[in-house]
Amino acid sequence: MSRPVLRTPLCDLLGIEYPVILAGMGPVAGGLTGPVATAPLAAAVSNAGGLGVIGGAGFSPDTLREEIAKVRSLTDKPFGVDLLLPSNYMGGAASGEMPRDPRELIPAETTAALKKMATDLGIDWKEAPARPQPAPRRTGGGMSDEQMEVVIEEKIAVFASGLGNPAQWVPRLKANGTKIISLVGNVKNAKRVRDAGADVVVAQGTEAGGHTGRIATLALVPQVIDAIAPTPVVAAGGIADGRGLAAALAMGAIGVWCGTAFLVSDEANQPETQKQRILAATDEDTRVTRLYSGKTMRNITNPLIEAWDASGIAALPMGLQGLLIQDLVYSCRQAGREDLLMNAAGQISGLLTESRPAAAILHDMVNGAADILARKLPATITAAPESAA
Numbered sequence: 001m002s003r004p005v006l007r008t009p010l011c012d013l014l015g016i017e018y019p020v021i022l023a024g025m026g027p028v029a030g031g032l033t034g035p036v037a038t039a040p041l042a043a044a045v046s047n048a049g050g051l052g053v054i055g056g057a058g059f060s061p062d063t064l065r066e067e068i069a070k071v072r073s074l075t076d077k078p079f080g081v082d083l084l085l086p087s088n089y090m091g092g093a094a095s096g097e098m099p100r101d102p103r104e105l106i107p108a109e110t111t112a113a114l115k116k117m118a119t120d121l122g123i124d125w126k127e128a129p130a131r132p133q134p135a136p137r138r139t140g141g142g143m144s145d146e147q148m149e150v151v152i153e154e155k156i157a158v159f160a161s162g163l164g165n166p167a168q169w170v171p172r173l174k175a176n177g178t179k180i181i182s183l184v185g186n187v188k189n190a191k192r193v194r195d196a197g198a199d200v201v202v203a204q205g206t207e208a209g210g211h212t213g214r215i216a217t218l219a220l221v222p223q224v225i226d227a228i229a230p231t232p233v234v235a236a237g238g239i240a241d242g243r244g245l246a247a248a249l250a251m252g253a254i255g256v257w258c259g260t261a262f263l264v265s266d267e268a269n270q271p272e273t274q275k276q277r278i279l280a281a282t283d284e285d286t287r288v289t290r291l292y293s294g295k296t297m298r299n300i301t302n303p304l305i306e307a308w309d310a311s312g313i314a315a316l317p318m319g320l321q322g323l324l325i326q327d328l329v330y331s332c333r334q335a336g337r338e339d340l341l342m343n344a345a346g347q348i349s350g351l352l353t354e355s356r357p358a359a360a361i362l363h364d365m366v367n368g369a370a371d372i373l374a375r376k377l378p379a380t381i382t383a384a385p386e387s388a389a
């Protein structure tokens with residue numbers, strides 16, 4: 001059987017066969033198992049004709065370098081690295097005002113409220129074993145300075161910034177020939193990363209799993225396209241099959257960036273219980289919460305998220321919120337309540353019913369879109385634009 005054909009300008013720009021990018025996905029499940037998009041998944045997507053992207057956010061610089069080497073041992077195709085470059089980390093610790101122990105920044109009443117929430121859910125409060133303090137951050141992006149040095153030294157084909165603005169890194173990335181992709185959730189940030197030098201802007205709708213904004217994909221994509229033309233736009237959020245891919249191309253996006261679709265792939269580094277919860281989820285089973293990271297994140301819902309949201313407790317900035325919930329996450333694990341841990345996933349979870357190899361997911365998406373665009377639409381829709389005369 002012949003391979004399906006589906007080419008857009010994204011294929012030429014990134015040197016790939018199909019206009020589908022694996023979203024760079026970092027850790028879930030309280031960081032228990034590391035990032036979701038590791039070498040096997042990234043390489044599988046690249047080998048199948050898409051662009052695999054390592055979710056580098058949860059990797060130390062050394063482990064990131066090892067992961068890059070692993071992908072290179074599994075594929076000779078282009079691949080990318082995604083990192084988070086948040087501007088506000090540990091409540092502004094970027095300015096160098098971070099106390100020696102950032103836990104001092106956590107209000108005692110917030111911890112007390114969290115303990116009560118755990119007790120109400122029948123969880124015994126246990127203190128997590130002491131963990132090394134996060135190193136002070138020079139750009140406010142956590143380890144991002146050191147991680148970015150790895151991306152630059154390794155001359156990665158594609159760099160994706162999941163949060164924040166890559167501006168300060170653009171000259172060195174471009175000098176390496178690295179293509180820069182930046183994720184945004186609104187027009188304002190699309191213009192900002194375009195001005196910074198992004199080669200491709202991913203417009204990510206609120207449907208998306210993980211950190212997400214407020215605007216839906218169908219409304220966001222055309223507005224971003226118009227705002228930053230001629231910079232190319234890739235659509236994200238709620239796209240998991242040929243229908244979503246065809247719709248994104250019809251809107252004028254040159255490709256798609258997909259997370260949830262690949263979360264349930266065989267190669268995803270995601271605990272089996274978490275995959276099963278996504279496969280069992282309906283369209284209504286996700287919630288946006290600040291519980292796990294301090295930023296708005298779409299997750300498969302659970303009683304802890306519901307209790308947190310009902311409590312009205314104000315979330316702390318990214319980084320501090322992670323420290324705040326460290327003991328809570330540990331207590332949930334000790335109580336065998338993995339169902340209460342972070343399980344980031346998008347609204348399209350309800351469409352997913354089986355775990356499959358990433359190559360099969362990619363193939364069906366591309367083949368489905370090609371079928372819609374080349375056969376189904378012309379066969380079922382009669383259309384002609386007004387003539388110029």
Ligand SMILES: Cc1cc2nc3c(=O)[nH]c(=O)nc-3n(C[C@H](O)[C@H](O)[C@H](O)COP(=O)(O)O)c2cc1C
Pocket residue numbers: 023024025026027028036055056057082083084161162163183204207208209210211236237238239257258259260261263343344345346347348
């Ligand atoms: C489990 C999970 C982890 C994620 N981690 C990251 C990350 O580390 N960096 C990033 O840029 N985006 C991350 N995202 C968001 C994705 O990049 C992507 O924008 C989103 O999954 C697209 O929407 P979809 O899930 O509907 O396909 C994550 C998403 C999920 C589901």
